[in-house]
Amino acid sequence: MSPELRIVGIAGMPEVTPGDDLAALILDAADRQGIEIATGDVLVVTQKVVSKAEGRLVRLDSITPSEFACRVAADTGKDARHVEVVLGESRRIVRMDRGVLITETRHGFVCANAGVDASNTGAPGLLALLPEDPDGSAENLRRAVEERTGARVAVVMSDTFGRPWREGTDQVAIGLAGLLPLKDYSGQKDAYGYELRVTQVAVADELAGAAELVMGKLERIPVAVVKGYVFEAGVATAGDLIRDREKDLFR
């Protein structure tokens, strides 16, 4: 039997603002579109709407940049106040060159500008930060969906990351609830008895990337439902997707 999955983008969500009940907005929009949320579904939610609902927004004009931020800004062509916010969200600078500022966020994610972003925030001069506790945010959403619908879903919070060596961005999972992010093949053999070299597949990142195919960046579809993907349930953290610094050749 050929396996099949469906990915449905949830259109028609209203603008999300601080304090909003995100689960309610998602379920209402799904309902209006005739999309049923069922046990076994994976809900992929972009970080931006979670950050907005949680009020993780900073006004540029409220920021006074440090001397260091001003110097970095001059070197990179960025707004010094934006750099100041990025530094505030970082615990370490990984690379700083050619206008690019790659840092390790307080959660441990390595990405451009500590995930601080001015697009789709709702107003000019407004920056969105990553959620304080993305796994916690995902779990809140998972639980709220279960309470309202009875459906046991998994939640993947996605964000847009660049990567070394390759052009274009992909989506990764920065917060999780209800599913294990890595599919583990350790010790398993292929059809010919050869023990697999690849032992862990980052299925949560693949789900995040797959969802973007229906979301796009301009269509105001911040949530997608993946149906038919058989995930491994468990206590989830997107932290499992972060390579330890000691094992990383590129930090």
Place this chain on the structure above:
Amino acid sequence: MSPELRIVGIAGMPEVTPGDDLAALILDAADRQGIEIATGDVLVVTQKVVSKAEGRLVRLDSITPSEFACRVAADTGKDARHVEVVLGESRRIVRMDRGVLITETRHGFVCANAGVDASNTGAPGLLALLPEDPDGSAENLRRAVEERTGARVAVVMSDTFGRPWREGTDQVAIGLAGLLPLKDYSGQKDAYGYELRVTQVAVADELAGAAELVMGKLERIPVAVVKGYVFEAGVATAGDLIRDREKDLFR
């Protein structure tokens, strides 16, 4: 209207061997499974079956390793003959440390072991190399599918790559036909008039990753059909996904 896509894995493919007509094997299996291939579909095909059909296989016991390969093997715990084959497929070593050998392939891809892999090759002691010309292979497949079915599809050849900073592998596109790999948002504005910071999304990599969700590594499903994804048609090369060395901070 909520956008939706379907991803169907094509099960029931026979073992692929050198000289096989891959398009025929895929279409026959699809047919047996009742999967229609239609214009607008994206066919995602794993590199391994293409390499096997093209005879890009090397027997380990046919290889005499160089002195350098032996030294690298001793340092990394690998088979010296395997290292020899990896070096032969590489044009540059990017990082060589802690048992990991990351090289730039002759095509320009940066990945572990130049994409040379012993899993799912069909026999012990057999290594699969990347196709010589992955875009050409994808185009051959695209054309053969069109000739037999009349369907104008796009083809993405996928491979398993690791990445810095994150655990687990993801899929990337190493060969393409019929679709542009990067969705370009340059100069476009979000719903609030803010010009997007992210300008290029690697949709071909997202398609490759999405397809793996139905393929897995052990299920012998080397091909998936993505239905409902509106791609941008054009002259395609996976080379567009490779960042120029001069712009890359991690080479």
